[in-house]
Amino acid sequence: MTTATPRTKLTTSAMIASFADPDQRTTPAPFGHALAALAEDRPEIVGLSADLAKYTDMHVFRSAHPDRFFQMGMAEQVLLGAAAGMAEVGLVPFASTYSVFATRRAYDFLCLDIAEPGLNVNVVGGLPGLTTGYGPSHQATEDLAILRGCPNLTIVDPCDSVDIEAAVPALADHDGPTYLRLLRGSVPTVLDEYDYRFELGKAAELRTGRDVLLISTGLMTMRALQAAARLEADHVDVAVLHVPTIKPLDREAIVRAARPDRLVLTCENHTVIGGLGEAVGTSLALGGVSTRFGQIGLPDEFLAAGALPTLHDRYGLSTDAVVARIKAELNDRAPWPADPSPPSA
Amino acid sequence: MTSLTSPTPTGTSAAADPDRIVRLRDAAYRIRRHALDMGEVQGQGYIGQALGVADVLAVLFGDLLRFRAEDPEWPQRDRFLLSIGHYAIAAYAAFAEAGIIPAEELETYGSDDSRLPMSAMASYTPGMEISGGSLGHGLGVATGMALGLRHLGNAARVVNLLSDGELDEGSTWEAAMSCAHHGLSNLLAVVDVNGLQADGPTAGVLRIDPLEDKWRAFGWSVRRVDGNDVAALVTAVDELTDAPTAPSVLLCDTRPGRGVPMLETREKAHFLRVEEHEWQTARDQLLEGHTR
Numbered sequence: 001m002t003t004a005t006p007r008t009k010l011t012t013s014a015m016i017a018s019f020a021d022p023d024q025r026t027t028p029a030p031f032g033h034a035l036a037a038l039a040e041d042r043p044e045i046v047g048l049s050a051d052l053a054k055y056t057d058m059h060v061f062r063s064a065h066p067d068r069f070f071q072m073g074m075a076e077q078v079l080l081g082a083a084a085g086m087a088e089v090g091l092v093p094f095a096s097t098y099s100v101f102a103t104r105r106a107y108d109f110l111c112l113d114i115a116e117p118g119l120n121v122n123v124v125g126g127l128p129g130l131t132t133g134y135g136p137s138h139q140a141t142e143d144l145a146i147l148r149g150c151p152n153l154t155i156v157d158p159c160d161s162v163d164i165e166a167a168v169p170a171l172a173d174h175d176g177p178t179y180l181r182l183l184r185g186s187v188p189t190v191l192d193e194y195d196y197r198f199e200l201g202k203a204a205e206l207r208t209g210r211d212v213l214l215i216s217t218g219l220m221t222m223r224a225l226q227a228a229a230r231l232e233a234d235h236v237d238v239a240v241l242h243v244p245t246i247k248p249l250d251r252e253a254i255v256r257a258a259r260p261d262r263l264v265l266t267c268e269n270h271t272v273i274g275g276l277g278e279a280v281g282t283s284l285a286l287g288g289v290s291t292r293f294g295q296i297g298l299p300d301e302f303l304a305a306g307a308l309p310t311l312h313d314r315y316g317l318s319t320d321a322v323v324a325r326i327k328a329e330l331n332d333r334a335p336w337p338a339d340p341s342p343p344s345a
Numbered sequence: 346m347t348s349l350t351s352p353t354p355t356g357t358s359a360a361a362d363p364d365r366i367v368r369l370r371d372a373a374y375r376i377r378r379h380a381l382d383m384g385e386v387q388g389q390g391y392i393g394q395a396l397g398v399a400d401v402l403a404v405l406f407g408d409l410l411r412f413r414a415e416d417p418e419w420p421q422r423d424r425f426l427l428s429i430g431h432y433a434i435a436a437y438a439a440f441a442e443a444g445i446i447p448a449e450e451l452e453t454y455g456s457d458d459s460r461l462p463m464s465a466m467a468s469y470t471p472g473m474e475i476s477g478g479s480l481g482h483g484l485g486v487a488t489g490m491a492l493g494l495r496h497l498g499n500a501a502r503v504v505n506l507l508s509d510g511e512l513d514e515g516s517t518w519e520a521a522m523s524c525a526h527h528g529l530s531n532l533l534a535v536v537d538v539n540g541l542q543a544d545g546p547t548a549g550v551l552r553i554d555p556l557e558d559k560w561r562a563f564g565w566s567v568r569r570v571d572g573n574d575v576a577a578l579v580t581a582v583d584e585l586t587d588a589p590t591a592p593s594v595l596l597c598d599t600r601p602g603r604g605v606p607m608l609e610t611r612e613k614a615h616f617l618r619v620e621e622h623e624w625q626t627a628r629d630q631l632l633e634g635h636t637r
Contacts, residue, residue, distance in 0.1 A: 046496070070492060070527075077516035078485040078523045085489020088424075088474070089497065093489075109516070112479050113486055117467055 013133035013305040016055065018186055019219060019312070026186035027161035031124065032060025034168035035094055039065050045172060046086060048072050048095040050079040056096035056126040057184045076106040083121045084113035092120050092172055099125030099140030099181065107146060114177045115152045121178075122171045128157070128181035129218065129269030130298055130317060135305035141298050145274025147179055148247055154178040154200065155246040157218035157269070157276075162191040163244050166198035174200060181218055190222050196242070203250035205257060209239035212326055213257055216267035217243045217276045220296070220317065224267045227322040236330065249279050255287035263329055265294045269317060272297040296325055365408070369575045372442050373403035374635040377604045379438035381631065383454040383461075385624040390455070390463070393601035393608065393617035395435035397573070398506075398537045401597050402439035404578045405504060405535065409586065414444035417471040424490050426474050426505040428483025429537070433465035436473065445472040481514025483507060484534060488520045491532040491592075502586070503532045510542030513551045518563070524592040525564025533585060534565075534594040537572065539601050543615045556596055565594045572597025605630045 020026050039045040039061065047053075047061040051074040062069040070086075072079040076097055083093040095102075102110060102125045114121040125143060132138045147155055154174055158164045164183060171178045191198075194206045206221070207228055216224040221242045228238035241257045243250060258264045264284070266277040277295035284293060298315050312318040316325060380395035405425065406412075413419040427436050434454065441448040446460070453459035460469050466476040475486055487505040494501050511517055524532055538556065540547050547553060560567045566589060568581040578597065585593040601617065602608030605627045608617060619627065 046493075068496075072523060073519075073526065075519035075523060077481070078488055078519040081482055081485020081516070081520065082489030082492060082523065085486040085491070086493040086496075087489075088486065089490050089493035089499070090420075091493050091496070108479055109482065109485065112476065113482055116476060 015134040017308040025189045029057040030161035030164040032057035035061045036064035050097040058096045076101040080109035087119035094122045096124040099128045099143045103143040103146045126182045136302040157181040159221040160190040161187040170200045203243040203253040206240045209237035212238040220267035226319040251283040260291040267296040372407045373400045376438040387455040390434040397599035397601040406443040423502040428477045430464040430478025480511040481516035484520035491529040509538040521563045530589040532592045569596040572599035
């Protein structure tokens, strides 16, 4: 038995972790409160969860409208199937679980029961991307890649509580299936400092800048804004285009913003495969925009367990990492890699 | 046309109402006949299953389900959910018998631009509530419909037709547990137990027995009947739907190809082959069996 003095535990790989900075303004459970408020005037709104009401902020709705909350147990296939059935008879369900379960485990049900008939079912996925230190079982690093190929589906990756509060009624009003990447618990409140209003399907330029354009979604918009503010001190002028709706993608705004004279980087809390970055890259190519382009996102690998700040640093999502990446890109100004030498005959 | 059934009073044997049985047997005959005609159009189709399940469909559409043939979206209608998309041929035959689609339309079965695709899809066909086919979906959607209808104070019933092969899917059992947990007495599951699935006999693919005990253990009211015995089906449906306090399941043992001896005795296969020249023989045998 070791008698060494235990070191202070600075980190934790707990499932529930906050990505809010210390002293950052936050709002408690914005999804749950927005849904409960909306349901006051909308009797057709119902909530379902798969044994995760407490951890997806659905418990707020459950407390406010117990007769309209349906506990489906730890059974994600019937969670989504039953949500479809409820929509078929005229209700507007919000069904919450963790993103990994909604997308990996129950995709066939999301696709065929909800999306194919075009039902107004709103799937709410907690712990999107890298928002838990629990390891790959709970880190939905590829949920966007899975879902972007699903026809009919609207996909929203909100930045903060402001986005979530506006997105909830917008998703309920949208006559079709949606998927919301949920930020839960104490959620940062950021976008009220900008001249901005969430609009489903629309991207918004939150700040302008001559040197760099960050095209960001989800919580990475918050990081992009922080990075832009920091780089200002270094006389680097960074624009931020926030893209809260991943599908349908606001290609027009993206192509318009991506002028060839500035570095374009996408920022997303998702693997670089199949998410915002690739969607933007395709949009630029199809739009005939030739510019220097890069992706900030999670690597194509199963991620480690650990404390969220540690992991965000390691995998490039922290503000420090974003700033460092932008500086590195700007210091390496060669616009394109040199053509490989032709093979010798 | 509105089918508003007067249920047989409890305790009354269905056999005591011979007219009812004759009416439903005639309907089953016409459903089989429609299915054979459709099978001939395409030269294929899940004809074995259609013939096997015809009596069940005749009882459901002729005796249990409340619907308005001219208004398939009538909000008070009972919902009939076909999990098993490949049974579309049987469902279309039953829809035609029920007057939901015109019998003349059946000849378009499986053709381009037809409302009657080989695998059932809700967006194509009046009366088709869901797009089955990926098995293990129907009972989950039925769960939500039954929960939703009850929540809305709508007295309509939800009936889900599954197959025994479909019981391989774990999602079916998630839903079964959910129905019992939520006390969905407005839901009836009907399982076509034909003992056959794509790779062979169900007993060899994935054993599902003891079937009745499983459902009972999941909290359901269970009846098991000969699914090709109309009188037995009627009695069981009456018992299950008379003031139910739990979700109910009707396990129907059926024989693929039933009603056409030539096909009934053919080597059992998920996809029964019928040669071009055999369709007329099949119709003749069907008629002979029905009038005997």
